[in-house]
Amino acid sequence: AHTRIGAAARAHGVENSIISVLTMHHWETLNHMAYKFGKLDKVHGKLALKILGSIVQQSGLERITHVYCLAAHILIQAQMHSQAMSVLKHLAMAGFSCSAIFSSLLRTISRCDSNPMVFDLLINAYLKERKVVDASKAILLMDNCGFKASTHTCNAVLNALVEVGESKHVWFFLKESLARKFPLDVTTCNIVLNYFCLDGNLGKANLMLQKMKSRSISNVVTYNTILYWYVKKGRFKAAMRVLEDMEKNGVEADVYTYNIMIDKLCKMKRSTRAYLLLKKMRGNNLSPDECTYNTLIKGFFDEGKMKLAIYIFNEMLKQSLKPSLATYTTLIDGYCRSGVTGEALRVLYEMQVAGVKPSELTYSAMLNGYCKASMPGHALNLIEDMKARGTAINRTMYTILIDGFCQLGVVSKAKQILKSMLVVGINPDVVTYSALINGMCKMGKLDETKEILSRMQKTGVLPNEVLYTTLVCYCCKAGYVGEALKYFVDIYRRGLAANSFIHNTLLCALYREGMVTQAEQFKQYMSRMKISFDVASFNCIIDFYCTRGNLQCITSGDLQRRNSR
Structure with missing residues (x-):
């Protein structure tokens, strides 16, 4: 206790001397004061902050960066790291360059017998203020x-560069980090790899993979990440090369690896080949999971x-895997799309029993399924059954019913369903209205669509582009x-763009109705806008002029384009 009181007294004496010098503006006196470094504690740290406060209030100061850096070193020595961070954050936000601050810290580190922690604190200060490029420079x-x-x-800086999306700085810092053998961990490298993939830069992602392999820091997540993106971008051959590369480098593919490939193959309508991958999984002592089987069931x-x-479903049961909600839903959807609604209904009862x-x-x-099979009565019965079970009827279900009745030409019933939707407080969306309007148009009720x-x-x-196309x-x-x-x-007034089908439909209609002037103007407009x-359209143009005997109005370009198609 006596030691602390003595230190406080000495610090107080030094404070009075320095503040007196500052008050009298005798700056040169500070250079002649006798400094003696010893162990610093919080008393000295608080004194440093007080003196710093007095100094920064003076106008026209030079070398202010130098003063702040001295204060930061003293605070670190006094174990006041959060205060040192605040001082460095102030410097980071004051407009001084990273190299200027770093140079000042470097020049003052030995004078204060400080340690390199100050540089880590400076980097953290930059990160806190989202100045991540400066952090990487530091x-x-x-x-x-x-x-x-x-x-x-090191990992915090690389992660921060990825978060702010500084692509060119991410790549530069990554190359420098690997060249200088910075201690990057595999998790951070995988995040960077995924970032390059997200950015659409699979070339850099592949280079990253090669660099990670050379440093022996790649793992199954690394390979799965680039495999997923190759598959997503439709580069199946490249994905297969990654799979082979895994095997060569002794990285064992996991269930997720195979699921990525199986999913892509099924989407490419190559489910049989996907099934061969399932067999390969088993050969490698990997057990396919429910997701694997669900994907194959849907694919077939x-x-x-x-x-x-x-067959795949039964095989799943043999593996003692219990069908989940996703499995049953996939089966029901598959049966319905195949027109076997009876089997779909059996599965629906079976899942409820389970x-x-x-x-x-x-x-x-x-x-x-019921609506596609022209079984509206069964669809309505199912709705009543759902209501009895307390299951809410959502917008999608109402839209399916409206579309189903419209496809059957029973527009009046579709309109009743729309009204019942509104009564229960469910607001139709553009898809719901489009289904109804499409049905009305098919029945020639164009006047009623306006209402x-x-x-x-x-x-x-x-209205969206689909609805405008219908109209x-x-x-x-x-x-x-x-x-x-x-x-x-109206399409353009609402900020949308008419598709080529709309343009060509209008052009044909103008010629068909004999509106030659408007048709020719619209044709020129399409050419200017480079709409194919x-x-x-070619048939309409050529047939129109042929039937009127005006063959000279047909350009050689028209005929060439028609024949090329």
Whole structure:
């Protein structure tokens, strides 16, 4: 206790002397004061902060960076790391360059008998203030001077560069880190690898993989990451090379690795080859999981190979894997799309007996199956059964029903379902309205669509490109070209862009209705906008002039383009 009181008294005496000098503006006196370094504690740290406060209040100071750096060193010696960090954060935000701050810290480190922790604190200060490029510069400056940043600091900087999306700085710092043998861990490298993949730069991602392999820091996650992105981008051959590379380098593929490949093969309609991968998994003593089997079941159903899908399901049961909600939903959806609604209903009962509660997706698949099979009565019965079980009917289910009745031409029932939707407080979206309007257009009820469109827009639901395509197409078919043109203008007024199908449909309709001037102007507009003419448009143009005997109006370009198609 006496030691601490003595230290406080000495510190207080030094404080009075220095403050007196500062008050009298006798700066040169500080250079002649006798300094004696000893062990510093919090009393000295607080004194340093007080003196720093007095100094920065003076105007026209030079070498202010130098003063702040001295204070930071003293605070570190006094074990006041958070205060030292605050001082460095102030410097980092004051507009001084990273190299200027680093140089000042370097010049003052020996005077204060400080330690390299100050550089780690500076880097953390930059990271806290989101000045991550400066943080990366500071690490490289440290290394240039023979100081090594901690593993945590190196990985923190690389992660921060990835987070802020500084692509060119990420790559530069990564190359420097690997060249200088910074202690990067595999988790950070995998994050960087995924970042390059997300950025669409698979070339750099592959280079990263090679560098990680040369440093022996790649693992199964590394390979799975680049494998996933190769598959996602449709580069299946490259993905297969990664799989082979794993085997060569003794990295054991896991279930996730195979699932990535199986999923892609099934989406490519190559489910049989995907099944061979499943067999390879077993040969490598890997047990396929529920996700593996679900993917294959869906894949075979998508290819219309229902018997093989059932075979995979039975194989799954033999492996003592219990079907999940996802499995049952995949089966029901597959049966429904294959037109076997009876089997789908059997699976629905079977899952309920097994204690698996159907989800909204399950019921939606069943409803869709009934509607596609022209079994609206069964669809309505299922809705009543759901209500009895306390299952909520959502917007998707109502939309499926509306579309189902519209496909059967029972538009009046579809409109009733829309009303019942509104009564229970479910707001239709653009997909719901599109289904109804499409059905009305098919039945030639174009005049009634205006009422639906008006109601729809009053509730804040705006038409999308699909709905506008439907409206333009049916208006043109019915000879209402003026109405179709209004919808065309409306598309651009709402900030959307009309697709080439809309343009070509309108062009054909203009020629068909004998609106030659407008047709020629629209044709020129399409050429200026570089919108491709389809075969139907060429036929309309050529047939129109041929029937009128105006063959000279057909350009050689028209004929060449028609023949090339």
